[in-house]
Amino acid sequence: MTIRLASLDMAGTTIDEGGAVYAVLRDAIERDTGRDVPDDLLSRWSGTDKREAIVGILTALGEDLARTDRLFAAFSDDLTAAYESEPPVLLPGIAETVEQLRAQGVQVALQTGYRLEVAQALLDVVGWRVGRDVDALVTAEDVPASRPAPYLVFRTMERTGVVDVREVLVAGDTVNDVTAGTRAGARFVVGVLTGAHTVAELGTARHTHLLSSVADVPELLAAER
16 A cells, blocks of 8 residues: 655654754743753653643642743743754755655655644744645644644644545654554554654654654655555
């Protein structure tokens, strides 16, 4: 069966933003609460909706959730400033890979735990436009729950008109990305090593493949034909 959709995470998978999102998230929470955020706790929320991540981390720390809105606003402002200071770029080989996949009839959709404003700003910075360079963009605001729920994947299928999960490849750099792809039932669930999690961490989640980069996906698909 032919793959008709590549449903790809953004930061750390297709776009290199230097890990700023996690550094900014940790700093915002630590600054507001005066508490340290352990690495394993931060990692647990990688790839999820960032407001959900704040709620989850505050809950784990035993902190008052009434500060969530204030913290999310501060995080959003700080992340925008970080991206303005050091603009994100496409990861090596990604532009060519996406172009190749689309030329071969594979639609490419981006899905992210970011809200639309941040996701669109990232696309603007790297010079990508939905409908021209990629086929769809789905953000945390489009679904009832972010990763590790499978809804982001399903929504990319809706946006691209793909109805069979056996025609879908999902790729991401976090355990939550991979878990979402597995829960969606995608034919290929690919963990990539360009972002937040190591091969050992990604290996703890069910997957079909672990690759160095999304740039290796065309070779994977060619080998499976």
